[in-house]
Every structure is written in C-alpha cells, then in structure tokens.
Amino acid sequence: MTQKIVRLRIELEAIEPCIFRIIDVPISTNLRSLHELIQTVMPWEDYHLYEFTVGDRSYGEPDPEDAVWGRKVYQAKSLRLGMLIDRGVDEFLYTYDFGDDWRHRVLIASVVDAEPDVDYPVFVGGERRAPPEDVGGPSGFMDFVEAISKRSHPQYKDMVRWYGGPFHPTDFGAAEIKSRVRELALRRKVSYDAFQRSRGMRDN
Template identity: 75%
Template structure:
C-alpha cells in the first residue's frame, strides 16, 4: 500500500476577494515543513516569526522569552499531519508575521493514497496574489491594492516605488509556484533516499 497523502486548503483570512492555495502533502510532513511549504505557495519571504494554533496548543520555534509571557510554544517539527488526523483534527490556524498578523485557515480536506511515480508535495492551484511583506496587515493591503491599481490615486506613485513595480492581484505566478514546489519535492526525495541508503549501510 502506498503512503497516504493529505489534501490541504490554505486560505488567507480577513481578505476579500479570497486568496487561497491547495496542495497535496504526505502525512509524514511535520508543521515545520508545512511552514516552509506555505511560505512557498503564497508566497511569503520567511522574514518573520510564525506559529500554528492546533486546539489549545501553539507550535512554532520555542524561545526562552516565551516563559516570561507565560506562554508555552511546542516545536513545530514535533507534530506531523498524521498525528493531527489521528486526533480527529481537520482544521487549524497558521499565523505568519505577528505584526501584520497574516492568519491562514488550514483545512484537511481529505486523505488518499499517494499516486505511484509522483513526488510530494504537489501544488494543485489557487487564486490571487498574496500581500507583499510588511504592507500593514489586511487593512494596509486593501489600501495598497486600491492605491496601486488606480493611476489617479494620490499614493499611486509612492506604492509603485515602494513595491518596486506594478502589482497584479489576480496574477499570482502559478507556474513559478508550481516549479518551486517541485523543487521542494525533489529535495525531500533526495534526502529520503540518502537516509534509506545510510540505514541500509548500518544494518549487519
């Protein structure tokens, strides 16, 4: 039997129209690896901190200062998607950049067997370009889109200069994202094969 995979919907909250992505990932994927994948498919630039809220627990990159704020953060790499599914969890929250507060709804839409000959993760599609880094959260992004989309807007030139060129909300460069995800899949396949060879060499 082939290793199962989960189909995930990643939806950016508090933004209209919807910005979303859909991916297939192996159930062995941990939350640290899922963070890297979300950064790739939105795409973000991984400049800022992140966390996953799963039930009443927070997963991310623990910091000694968390204790000062009476806050327990668990290692993101310690929790795999298979563990979530076994606990009956079908939806959780991913937050990136605690200043702009980009909150993403992650939905486990289903589980199926992996297709033979395919390398995972696989990018399946999405809609609309994600906000630029440091644009000021959902409200700042809406103001940015309005200004950069209208030449008559008093802040149009400033926004074009700040962003470094035109911004097309409906064009999220799907082909480039798909290629980046294929590169992630190739790296993970190579790492897995190296691990298997190493384990075989250690066996008597």
C-alpha cells in the same frame, strides 16, 4: 504499504476576495515542513516568525522568553499531519509575521492514496496574489491594492516604487509556484533517499 496523501486548502483570513492555495502533501509531513511549504506557495519570504495553533496548543520554534510571558510553544517538527487526523482535527491556524498578523486557515480536505511515481508535495491550485511582505496587515494590504490599482490615486507612484513594479491581484504566478514546489519536493526526496542509504549502511 501505500503512502497516504493529505489535500490541504490554505486560506488567508480577513481579506476579500479570498486568497487561497491547495496542496497535496504526505500524511507524514510535520508542521515545520508545512511552514516551509506555505512560505513557498503563497509565496512569503520567510522573514518573520510563525506559529501554528491547534486547539489550545501553539507549535513553532520555542524561545526561552516564551516562558517569561507564561506561554508554552511546542516544537513544530514534533507534530505531523497524520497525528492531527488521528485526533479528528480537520482545520487549524497558521500565523506568519506577528506584526502584520497574517492568519491562514488550514483545512484538511481529504486523505487519499499517493499516486505512483509522483514526488510530493504537489501544488494543485489557488487564486489571487498574496500580499507583499511588511505591507501592514490586512487593512494595509487593502489600502495598498486600492492605491496601486488606480493611476489617479495620490499614492500610486509611491506604491509602485515601494513594491518595485505593478501589482496584479489576480495573477499569482501559478507556474512559478508549481515549479518552486517541484524543486522543494525533489530536495526532500534526495534528502530522504540519502537518509535511507545512511541508515542501511549503519544497519549493515
């Protein structure tokens, strides 16, 4: 049976011009694995908590304190993209860092057959560099870009020092992201092959 591949478009909300990434992932991908992939393609540094919102349900890493606040958070690894597609879901929300509140709109663009001899996931493309960690959310990021883009700005030197160098909004490092996704795909392939071999040994 031919594996199905889902094309996702991930857009960072509340920022103009739009920052987005496009990726192709197996339909069997669960939300925890998708979290790891989004961290890779933006890229973020996975310092903070995350959560997916699908309809009225939240998926992430459940914490006992969630019940104290009357919240129910389901395991992200329990929900796969194929299950969402079967339900007719065509978009959902991914939130990273509840302080800065980075909200990503995840759109299911298409479902196609996998290409032979391609290791998925695959980075397809995107536009514009993602915000630095802990910059202060969308409004903080807009202030940061304004300050670091103008040498005459009173906060220019402070922002360059804080960031560690110049910031180029349109150069998001596509080649580096593609390489990182390729490495991630290889690691997952090795893990899957090892799992299949161990299962075969048990069956024998």
